Amino acid sequence: MDLFKDVVIDTNFFMIPFQLNVDVINELEKTLPSYRLTTTNFIIDELVGLSKNKKNKNRINAKLALKIANSPKIFKKNISLEDDESVDNALIRISQVLATNDKELRIKARKKGITVIYLRQKRYLSIDGHV
Template sequence: MDSKEVVIDTNFFMVPFQFNVDIITELENTLPSYKLTTPSFVINELKGLKKNNKGKTRLNANLALKLANSSKVEIKDISLLENETVDDALLRVSEVLATNDTELKNRAKNKGITIVYLRQKKYIAVDGKI
């Protein structure tokens, strides 16, 4: 795997619509030499959120899908292993992970994965080496 990749998780794709932050531009500015990627299982999770929710969550999931499908993000064809959760799979495939999920951030940190997250609902911060 190319180490110059930022893997974007499901909840990070929802950030722009929750906090009005352009995560793609922010990621490009913060990590200019990195490619933005997301696994296909994150796309499936967003599709599930869109299908199984109403109102704002559904709307945000729909917008997040559009963002994930933009030319700025490469969707990697990665499947979940048997009985594997999305979080477990993200930890398996990521060297740099963009997430705002507290539990996932802690697990990633314990595995030595660099974390990119939204700080103070305004800007992107990096925790770990890049």
Template sequence: MMAFQFNVDVVGELRNIIPSCRLIVPSTVLYELEGIKKRSKGKNKIAASIALKIAKTPPIEVKEMKLQTGETVDDSLLRVSMRSKILCTNDRELRNRAREIGINVIYLRQRKYLDVDGHIKR
């Protein structure tokens, strides 16, 4: 949603930071965005709509995922990110949890550009 909210080319920025990585969005995130879109109005509804369009457009791939018993969307993101050791999020609590288990986090800094918390091999 930050692409709309802060006019940041998230895909372009990610390509600069991690040019050789696949950009994957778990389907659980899409379901969460669809829920936000349905129950929101105004700017949040527009931001969720744009985020959904971006997430479904190449080079981003949607990975079909099911939540495990008792698992939240955040838990599933951490589970999936354990393989690549990279997660892109602006959610502060999720960023802290990722750092605690050794996952590098890409996040929006100063509402202008993406930055890396950790070290990513290019």
């Protein structure tokens, strides 16, 4: 059992600093100082894929997001996707607190009792649930 309470960070949350100019990592650290900012190898893999996609306009943002995800501020968990499991379903399986801006994922997570942190009005972190 982990000694830390984790905030699991989704791919799109790592992209916010470069899309909306909000330092969400710093804001998470201030808002939840007793939590460990965490991501998984499958989120890192997703960012790597986005950073290599020549047709994707977010390629540069993904490369920058990858630097944040790989920084010492973020704890990495080596968790694999189960057979035919989507990234969203894996995030729901492993999270108690999830940082995401994906509206459908937020709804699914809340239905499962997972606390969700998201960016509101393109400026403020909002927490839906108990921390």
